[in-house]
Amino acid sequence: MFRTLGRAVFGVLALALPASADTVSNFTLDNGMQVVVIEDHRAPVVTHMVWYKIGRADEAPGHSGIAHFFEHLMFKGTKEVPSGAFSAIVEQQGGNDNAFTTEDYTAFFQRVAADRLDLMMKMEADRMVNLNMSEEDVTTERQVILEERGQRTDSDPGSLLSEQMSAAQFLNHPYGIPVIGWRDEIAGLSRDDALAFYHAYYAPNNAILVVAGDVDPQKVLAMAKAHYGPLPPSDKIKPRHRPAEPPQLAERRMVLADERVAQPYLVRSYLAPERNAGDQKQAAALAVLADLLGGTGTTSVLARALQFDSQVAVYASAAYDGVSVDPQTFSLVLVPSEGVSLGDAEAAMDKVIAKFMQDGVNPDELARLKTQIRANEIYARDDAGGLANTYGEALAVGLTVQDVQDWPEVLQSVTAEDVMAAAKLVLNRDHAVTGWLTTKEAAQ
Amino acid sequence: MFRTLGRAVFGVLALALPASADTVSNFTLDNGMQVVVIEDHRAPVVTHMVWYKIGRADEAPGHSGIAHFFEHLMFKGTKEVPSGAFSAIVEQQGGNDNAFTTEDYTAFFQRVAADRLDLMMKMEADRMVNLNMSEEDVTTERQVILEERGQRTDSDPGSLLSEQMSAAQFLNHPYGIPVIGWRDEIAGLSRDDALAFYHAYYAPNNAILVVAGDVDPQKVLAMAKAHYGPLPPSDKIKPRHRPAEPPQLAERRMVLADERVAQPYLVRSYLAPERNAGDQKQAAALAVLADLLGGTGTTSVLARALQFDSQVAVYASAAYDGVSVDPQTFSLVLVPSEGVSLGDAEAAMDKVIAKFMQDGVNPDELARLKTQIRANEIYARDDAGGLANTYGEALAVGLTVQDVQDWPEVLQSVTAEDVMAAAKLVLNRDHAVTGWLTTKEAAQ
Numbered sequence: 001m002f003r004t005l006g007r008a009v010f011g012v013l014a015l016a017l018p019a020s021a022d023t024v025s026n027f028t029l030d031n032g033m034q035v036v037v038i039e040d041h042r043a044p045v046v047t048h049m050v051w052y053k054i055g056r057a058d059e060a061p062g063h064s065g066i067a068h069f070f071e072h073l074m075f076k077g078t079k080e081v082p083s084g085a086f087s088a089i090v091e092q093q094g095g096n097d098n099a100f101t102t103e104d105y106t107a108f109f110q111r112v113a114a115d116r117l118d119l120m121m122k123m124e125a126d127r128m129v130n131l132n133m134s135e136e137d138v139t140t141e142r143q144v145i146l147e148e149r150g151q152r153t154d155s156d157p158g159s160l161l162s163e164q165m166s167a168a169q170f171l172n173h174p175y176g177i178p179v180i181g182w183r184d185e186i187a188g189l190s191r192d193d194a195l196a197f198y199h200a201y202y203a204p205n206n207a208i209l210v211v212a213g214d215v216d217p218q219k220v221l222a223m224a225k226a227h228y229g230p231l232p233p234s235d236k237i238k239p240r241h242r243p244a245e246p247p248q249l250a251e252r253r254m255v256l257a258d259e260r261v262a263q264p265y266l267v268r269s270y271l272a273p274e275r276n277a278g279d280q281k282q283a284a285a286l287a288v289l290a291d292l293l294g295g296t297g298t299t300s301v302l303a304r305a306l307q308f309d310s311q312v313a314v315y316a317s318a319a320y321d322g323v324s325v326d327p328q329t330f331s332l333v334l335v336p337s338e339g340v341s342l343g344d345a346e347a348a349m350d351k352v353i354a355k356f357m358q359d360g361v362n363p364d365e366l367a368r369l370k371t372q373i374r375a376n377e378i379y380a381r382d383d384a385g386g387l388a389n390t391y392g393e394a395l396a397v398g399l400t401v402q403d404v405q406d407w408p409e410v411l412q413s414v415t416a417e418d419v420m421a422a423a424k425l426v427l428n429r430d431h432a433v434t435g436w437l438t439t440k441e442a443a444q
Numbered sequence: 445m446f447r448t449l450g451r452a453v454f455g456v457l458a459l460a461l462p463a464s465a466d467t468v469s470n471f472t473l474d475n476g477m478q479v480v481v482i483e484d485h486r487a488p489v490v491t492h493m494v495w496y497k498i499g500r501a502d503e504a505p506g507h508s509g510i511a512h513f514f515e516h517l518m519f520k521g522t523k524e525v526p527s528g529a530f531s532a533i534v535e536q537q538g539g540n541d542n543a544f545t546t547e548d549y550t551a552f553f554q555r556v557a558a559d560r561l562d563l564m565m566k567m568e569a570d571r572m573v574n575l576n577m578s579e580e581d582v583t584t585e586r587q588v589i590l591e592e593r594g595q596r597t598d599s600d601p602g603s604l605l606s607e608q609m610s611a612a613q614f615l616n617h618p619y620g621i622p623v624i625g626w627r628d629e630i631a632g633l634s635r636d637d638a639l640a641f642y643h644a645y646y647a648p649n650n651a652i653l654v655v656a657g658d659v660d661p662q663k664v665l666a667m668a669k670a671h672y673g674p675l676p677p678s679d680k681i682k683p684r685h686r687p688a689e690p691p692q693l694a695e696r697r698m699v700l701a702d703e704r705v706a707q708p709y710l711v712r713s714y715l716a717p718e719r720n721a722g723d724q725k726q727a728a729a730l731a732v733l734a735d736l737l738g739g740t741g742t743t744s745v746l747a748r749a750l751q752f753d754s755q756v757a758v759y760a761s762a763a764y765d766g767v768s769v770d771p772q773t774f775s776l777v778l779v780p781s782e783g784v785s786l787g788d789a790e791a792a793m794d795k796v797i798a799k800f801m802q803d804g805v806n807p808d809e810l811a812r813l814k815t816q817i818r819a820n821e822i823y824a825r826d827d828a829g830g831l832a833n834t835y836g837e838a839l840a841v842g843l844t845v846q847d848v849q850d851w852p853e854v855l856q857s858v859t860a861e862d863v864m865a866a867a868k869l870v871l872n873r874d875h876a877v878t879g880w881l882t883t884k885e886a887a888q
Binding site for chain 2: 061062161164167168176177182185242243244247250253254255435
């Protein structure tokens, strides 16, 4: 398959664009590996990413954390690149590299001078199939991850609340389990588990190659064929059907009281649909809703009412991401002002939301927001590394290059009615979890 | 293996017993099937049960309800016994039969005249391996179960609350998912799913035969060898290691408001350890705690304080079962008096619990309760069918015949200190879910 998708996404506006990352090519190798190339010739650098369509939510029950664990193990050695040498080589070449894991994918990337792309592909293809892991590698890395969990989660009350809230948000779907894994399950992960996971899921037909920067798409394709083309596909790759949510009938509420909390706050998360291939309208309405209600800046509905008018809060925000395989969350965060209780702050927040549901969207605000969204999209196109991320992430959750390119126009087409319909669907407390983080037991 | 375990469980008290079910024999067939025989010669009847160590919590994610679904399908036909004929034959023989499924097991039983035991074994062994299921059988039964769910769960707000609370109680363990299954997952169960489940888990090495009544253990053993002995074991039977709970750090609260609610009430469930083979002391302390706090009758701590002294409630109870593979719940139910809000009733309940934690166990009450427990155990021994259930259930969750026989003495050995230690461990609201069932949104 071969497609080159040009600019012209933004119509006339695009004419005003600076020279930028603007050409996206899209291939599939014979072994099933997807390839996306984003050209940006302004600097002689390249971002090379490989995304695996395997994440936390694809793990077997009782083995939470293995996707993230394996992200770490991918830095162990092969015959060609000894244990720990991968990142050192990238650095020696003047580049940097890293990796990340979410519920839906695991990704590896390097940013290097454009003429080092061949080496990056060679090394990445090598560790896709040739990884060696000694029992000691596994033991050591497991300890590293337990310490990572200790630092990032167990010693941070906010992270703990977030984890407990996710578990209460999802009654059936595996998104309820943390990406890093439950401590006892991390401790139980073995080399056999890791090897089985590697052989099943690290394969070209489960991977997406994204290359962004000062490259020629045909040369990238030839290079990808040379390095990734010979790798055999896995027969374990199946469509991702995770257990779905049953009807959620009652809000879950929790208070996490911890002496380490310096600043109390509350989080409300609602179950929300995700972007789907060829069907992004509802998600776009939710993205607009999040921006209107509590986007960055100080002009959002929640910030104006709670931070400025009533001064009940020092911070109010709403967030919705949309990029996931299955339904996710739409969330609100509220940090009360000194002397305002979490209960009063929450009541004030719910009053603002109720008023918004009654008043509807202010057309001027919607128009201003759309202009801002358009500007942000244009700025985003100026960052080839960021675009690599956008395309990789989208493809890893089942969206297409076309969906990514349609997204700005889908956002622009959102009407006030769409926003209110989405708000009515999603801002239903029966589908919500509300968590309070506090220094001491808060009164009910 | 052959063991006969006599009476003498109750020491001197046993001397005062009427003629009763008092001799338990215990065998294992060569194919791994456990056999328990309970003699009771007072009436020429027999209870024949087969317990499979497969329940809701052993199902694959996304296939909830298949264990219960399969319980239904076991009444479809074999070559010898056509579809629907099983229960009809039992009835023609003057008996009755039924089956049930829980998180941990699926059991089938018949109660018939003692001379029909051979026929029951023949039929039960037949359907353990020879079941035929047409596509139509599966389709029909799936519809029956969807209607069962509609009647038992979806049209009953109390059942819905219980289901939503369980999902919030267990952050990781599969006990959070209802035995009958989530509606959409029931609807997705196929004949292939059912056949795979049958061939993996319906096998003698995953089954326990319990026969109670007017029988001779050696004759039962010979009969079991003849009928069940030839059946091949399954190689899919593994120890049951389900995902465990991570630390629970914050109480989950929910309010389910439904117009169909006639009588508001509240439920508090706490995560609680289960009885374990050779280690039943903590569970016994919890069983005593449940009886002390809110056992049947009107002398419990909660009933006295809330129903009689303050008259805040018309009903208050505590329940703990203890018989499960993995940790389960200790739960409280409170039905407020007319005019008392759920919030006030809950506050009163928590005050009573706090006072109990401070005052400790009243020694006279503990002594009275132990006498009552002992009497109940003795009465229970008078019911051979009930004993069959007790042994079958215990063995199905990994307890032994010895554990069942030790249980009365373990209960008697519980001290006031044991009870308070168990209370301190379990009555921790961070590990709890509190649900309110109400006609309308209750104020916080």
